[in-house]
Amino acid sequence: xxxxxxxxxxxxxxxxxxxxxxxxxxxxxxxxxxxxxxxxxxxxxxxxxxxxxxxxxxxxxxxxxxxxxxxxxxxxxxxxxxxxxxxxxxxxxxxxxxxxxxxxxxxxxxxxxxxxxxxxxxxxxxxxxxxxxxxxxxxxxxxxxxxxxxxxxxxxxxxxxxxxxxxxxxxxxxxxxxxxxxxxxxxxxxxxxxxxxxxxxxxxxxxxxxxxxxxxxxxxxxxxxxxxxxxxxxxxxxxxxxxxxxxxxxxxxxxxxxxxxxxxxxxxxxxxxxxxxxxxxxxxxxxxxxxxxxxxxxxxxxxxxxxxxxxxxxxxxxxxxxxxxxxxxxxxxxxxxxxxxxxxxxxxxxxxxxxxxxxxxxxxxxxxxxxxxxxxxxxxxxxxxxxxxxxxxxxxxxxxxxxxxxxxxxxx
Amino acid sequence: xxxxxxxxxxxxxxxxxxxxxxxxxxxxxxxxxxxxxxxxxxxxxxxxxxxxxxxxxxxxxxxxxxxxxxxxxxxxxxxxxxxxxxxxxxxxxxxxxxxxxxxxxxxxxxxxxxxxxxxxxxxxxxxxxxxxxxxxxxxxxxxxxxxxxxxx
Numbered sequence: 146x147x148x149x150x151x152x153x154x155x156x157x158x159x160x161x162x163x164x165x166x167x168x169x170x171x172x173x174x175x176x177x178x179x180x181x182x183x184x185x186x187x188x189x190x191x192x193x194x195x196x197x198x199x200x201x202x203x204x205x206x207x208x209x210x211x212x213x214x215x216x217x218x219x220x221x222x223x224x225x226x227x228x229x230x231x232x233x234x235x236x237x238x239x240x241x242x243x244x245x246x247x248x249x250x251x252x253x254x255x256x257x258x259x260x261x262x263x264x265x266x267x268x269x270x271x272x273x274x275x276x277x278x279x280x281x282x283x284x285x286x287x288x289x290x291x292x293x294x295x296x297x298x299x300x301x302x303x304x305x306x307x308x309x310x311x312x313x314x315x316x317x318x319x320x321x322x323x324x325x326x327x328x329x330x331x332x333x334x335x336x337x338x339x340x341x342x343x344x345x346x347x348x349x350x351x352x353x354x355x356x357x358x359x360x361x362x363x364x365x366x367x368x369x370x371x372x373x374x375x376x377x378x379x380x381x382x383x384x385x386x387x388x389x390x391x392x393x394x395x396x397x398x399x400x401x402x403x404x405x406x407x408x409x410x411x412x413x414x415x416x417x418x419x420x421x422x423x424x425x426x427x428x429x430x431x432x433x434x435x436x437x438x439x440x441x442x443x444x445x446x447x448x449x450x451x452x453x454x455x456x457x458x459x460x461x462x463x464x465x466x467x468x469x470x471x472x473x474x475x476x477x478x479x480x481x482x483x484x485x486x487x488x489x490x491x492x493x494x495x496x497x498x499x500x501x502x503x504x505x506x507x508x509x510x511x512x513x514x515x516x517x518x519x520x521x522x523x524x525x526x527x528x529x530x531x532x533x534x535x536x537x538x539x540x541x542x543x544x545x546x547x548x549x550x551x552x553x554x555x556x557x
Numbered sequence: 558x559x560x561x562x563x564x565x566x567x568x569x570x571x572x573x574x575x576x577x578x579x580x581x582x583x584x585x586x587x588x589x590x591x592x593x594x595x596x597x598x599x600x601x602x603x604x605x606x607x608x609x610x611x612x613x614x615x616x617x618x619x620x621x622x623x624x625x626x627x628x629x630x631x632x633x634x635x636x637x638x639x640x641x642x643x644x645x646x647x648x649x650x651x652x653x654x655x656x657x658x659x660x661x662x663x664x665x666x667x668x669x670x671x672x673x674x675x676x677x678x679x680x681x682x683x684x685x686x687x688x689x690x691x692x693x694x695x696x697x698x699x700x701x702x703x704x705x706x707x708x709x
Contacts, residue, residue: 242646250615266567266570270569278602293653293659293663299597299598300594304589305595308583311582316580349631368646395669396668403667406667407667
């Protein structure tokens with residue numbers, strides 16, 4: 146029979162590795178079951194952290210429909226919340242890549258099995274597997290490219306990664322429901338049911354299955370320790386040898402910490418930020434408007450808050466010591482004394498998705514939410530948002546608008 | 558005999574139908590923009606992995622094991638495979654930074670230099686291979702010591 150010609154991948158005899166087997170695949174599968182669930186949950190949290198249901202400017206996926214069913218007001222406590230959830234999302238995602246690759250390697254003979262479908266149910270399962278593998282690789286690839294600012298993918302990252310995650314997770318849930326019981330059984334019994342994964346004519350091993358698992362774990366560990374430092378910061382940032390925001394800080398001194406987008410990149414003209422030129426325009430109840438120079442802002446009561454910058458790309462800074470005017474005090478200036486509403490913040494920045502952003506009332510009301518004028522005891526540098534920037538506890542980096550020009554308080 | 562349509566587990570069909578419904582709901586939105594590009598990426602990712610990347614590294618591994626086997630050193634395979642695979646993995650994940658293809662955007666956006674990435678990857682690769690060679694040398698030395706002295 147041609148099916149049994151071991152020169153063809155459709156024959157089980159074509160696959161010679163003595164490592165493949167139900168136990169090996171099951172261990173990797175169970176690791177991914179836990180790991181990908183964590184990735185999905187932290188991803189949904191990151192989506193909620195943008196408060197997409199607050200205002201169109203925050204919403205990169207306006208036609209999300211029921212996929213936004215769980216959205217809630219993103220809290221400001223604990224102030225490191227987004228730093229942890231998003232650091233976990235990106236770092237764990239990168240560390241899981243070897244497990245994903247090993248899992249796909251371990252089941253590749255099944256791609257070629259004949260007949261292509263034994264039943265209707267089996268045919269549907271194989272179509273679902275295309276969504277699982279294609280969707281999974283799509284999610285990992287778009288994520289890995291985005292954190293390296295390599296925007297090769299066909300469209301904007303947010304909708305692709307968000308809707309892609311739901312497609313992938315739909316297939317993932319079905320796969321988990323169908324396979325988890327057998328995987329748990331195989332791991333408990335230390336060997337699998339007679340599956341098609343074991344090679345009928347294995348080559349002599351060069352490594353045991355256990356050794357191969359250690360190798361996969363070691364590869365994950367290598368990625369973990371060369372990445373995690375960009376989210377932990379401090380001295381450990383230097384251990385993130387290949388991560389985009391690992392290694393050395395961009396500068397030294399009070400403003401030397403990591404930058405998401407520099408003033409040059411954002412197209413900020415130094416002429417617009419000079420003391421004589423720049424005015425903060427604050428609008429509030431019934432159109433009440435005040436225009437403030439930076440000197441006038443510095444004469445308002447100044448408060449301090451130690452808060453990190455935490456980026457959707459997974460990197461973050463240690464707490465920086467910000468100083469400036471409370472957002473709720475600015476709200477009070479324009480008629481919202483004691484009942485701070487939402488705020489719509491606009492930057493001098495001319496292009497870029499988040500040059501305008503909305504913050505919710507609970508974020509404005511937090512006493513640590515500032516329009517910062519200084520950081521670590523010095524004026525903000527141009528790259529960190531001079532003349533003034535927003536800093537809000539637990540908010541994703543891009544909602545901490547830099548080079549603020551206009552703030553409009555009121556219910557959005 | 559004519560092949561008969563086998564339906565299979567109704568539970569599985571129902572479960573997959575639910576999964577497809579959810580995937581279709583999100584998929585319509587995923588494909589709302591450049592649908593062809595996105596479809597190519599999703600299907601292409603699976604095909605590229607299963608039909609190009611995996612066969613390439615499997616063949617490279619097989620050639621390496623065969624080569625060492627021909628030299629009577631099959632048990633050395635792991636000392637080549639581990640550092641080579643780890644180095645290739647790092648290159649795969651961080652290719653945009655290591656290759657310098659995002660140099661300009663990265664530099665102007667973050668204020669950081671991309672100079673170090675290639676050098677650091679090469680250094681890590683050197684350390685991986687060097688460490689592996691040391692372990693192999695230690696194993697060989699131990700094996701020689703353990704061998705009973707030749708009788709004169």
